[in-house]
Amino acid sequence: MTESGAIPIAGRAAECPFDPVPELYEAQKDEELRRVTVPSPMLGEFDAVVLARYDDVKSVLADGGLHMGGSMPYQAGNLLSYDGPEHTRLRRMLTGSFTARRARELKPQIEGAVEAALDAVEKAGPGADLVQLFCAPIPTQVICELLGVPYSDREEFQRRTQVALDFDISREEQMRQAAEMEAYMAELVAQHREAPGDNVLGRVVRDFGDQLTDTELAGIGNMLLIAGHETIASTLSAAIALLLRHPDQLAVVRDDPSATEGAVEELLRICAPATILPRQAAGNICVRDREIEEGERVVASVLAANRDLGSHDENLDRLDVRRPPQRHLTFGFGPHQCLGQQLARVELRVALPALFNRFPTLGLTVPHEELDYRTNALVFGVDSLPVTW
Template identity: 45%
Template sequence: MTQPNEVPLQMRRNGFDPAEELARARDGEGVVRVETPWGLPGYLVCRQEDVRRVLADPARFSSALTPLRGAGALHPDELARMRAGQLIGLDPPEHTRLRRMLTSEFTQHRIRRLEPRIVEIVQTALDDLERAGRPADLMANFALPVPSLVICELLGVPYADRAGFQDRSAQLLDTSLSAEELTAVRREERAYLADLVARAQADPGQDLLGMLVREHADDLSTDELIGVAGQLLLAGHETTSNMLGLGILALLRHPDQLAVIREDPARVEPAVEELLRWLSISQSPPPRTTTTEVEIAGQVIPAGTLVICSLPAANRDSALVGDPDRLDVTREVAGHVAFGHGVHHCLGAPLARMEMRIAFPALLQRFPGLALAEPYEQVDFRVLSVVFGLNSLQVTW
């Protein structure tokens, strides 16, 4: 069994890069047996083609059959309430039913309507960062506030609550927490979300929660509303904030690449896709459980077995792009799995892309002399988090 502070293979990094042993697994067997943080043995899938195959086939690789990490002590009724509305833990048709209710709010057309407000939020965050003075923590003063405020306004969450939900989110993604600690955080977060949903049910606003209450009250249980709200809140700020922080760090380490975006913001779109691929901050989607015996890369995997996909390894597969370990923000990259693949492809991907397309050039143009204010070797990476990122990043300009 993986020890609490041992980094699982799929989460091991050497700086920005997948660890050498993870790259060897991809370039060698492609599928390797691992001990998982769930306390169960499993198989780790590393190649781009095989990862896409697993994620595209919920009939043979089930999300719903995978146990909730650290939930062994929960009463079945409480466990069922906690899993309700958790899209990433559901299979079709249940997953399809819930996702259909949300899809219209995350179309390109709807997201484009948010652009002026996101521009305002980014500019305000830049003003706050400048007022903070040099040196400043980019994570606390820019990378976290921007997506947090966006998702708060979209969902109808009071921005004043951000410190609490940011702290709980970080804990929920921390693989070093014991089962007891994780359960306590889940209960605390659920109590907060239950109050949020109760207020929306009593007085539905124009935000996403209000829309769900008004338009789908007969189709969604309260537990499902709580689950949907929690998943959107967690994903809406954690992934984008760490992409902003890590993306800037990566560009600072590659000044020629940074210059491309700073000098020509119109080139930011392919740069965002390349940073998504190269960084792959979502280490792996939740494990799937095989519903039948399957064969992947010549490895026979029995029914009822956990299968984990390594997104960083898959996105550095030479079958996807040439010279995959090189960051090149000018290249056109298609087919990466940074947002997952298949029915669980990230619902908020258009929103995350828009936030990055606005934030990266705005930051680099406001502070053309942006630089690290601490040695790279001392940068505080989040090593034991499901979402790879930074605890802080000291910068100057």
């Protein structure tokens, strides 16, 4: 095992926040596995084996010998808090609600959410912050549909969600908002117990309600809210920022509907909001034929794995929305692979072309270098996108 210094937790290069730091490319070439010190604002400094090759990351995510490893506080009902049979049992209760067909069925509601957000941008401008008015409200509206949040509660729900996810708001205020959201979720669960609606939470209550406590149901609601909101808002913000840097690529997304699916996969590959996936070895395990000891932390770099050349010699740092499909691990792999990936794809495929068609002259009001990229956070994105048209 090679010991080497610290790598910033997200491993993003200072010159271009979309690219990995050179150390991750070096780690990709190493025959030995690298152990690094990871300075994490959330978990404190810790030592971990860093994996940067596509095949290593994939095999570790598929391996039942690694668990989620206390990388976040335990929360009843949150799939990311469970491993093994407990995880499988809970996940099975939700998979039927997240098929590709279900995601397609939600398309009219997604189109409605996108049109409403575009109207709000148009009304506010010319000149608006797209994160506030476009990237954040769309996934919130979609989550409201999924959870069966009544229309009368949506404004308040959206306000709370935005506060809970706003990095500029103090920790105390965020905790207060999170507690309010939990209380709201408990109330929503009580309503669905009374009269299960035709939505994800309603279906889980109807089909599995007798196997789940109210706390677990509220936890499922909170997990879907966080997992389905921040990731999409962040991907949208990063993808828009990246496309504004590359007008030729933006023009393809705007003008060629046949390119949309491929373009969204390419943007997902490059923007990958969940930059690293942390794990811990539940017993001694092997990656290639190197041993990782029980209890050791492992950091799987999705950012690096998505640019692993393998046997190819293409430049995978470059955005090319017409590129033939490339493998990527943006939605993870194995037992915890993203449950909402089909839904995420539909949201991105609807939102991005619609934005550039409504505002064909869209441009930033600040230089690209001045955008507030969240380079060191666990979820990569941009905090605000001041634009005009």
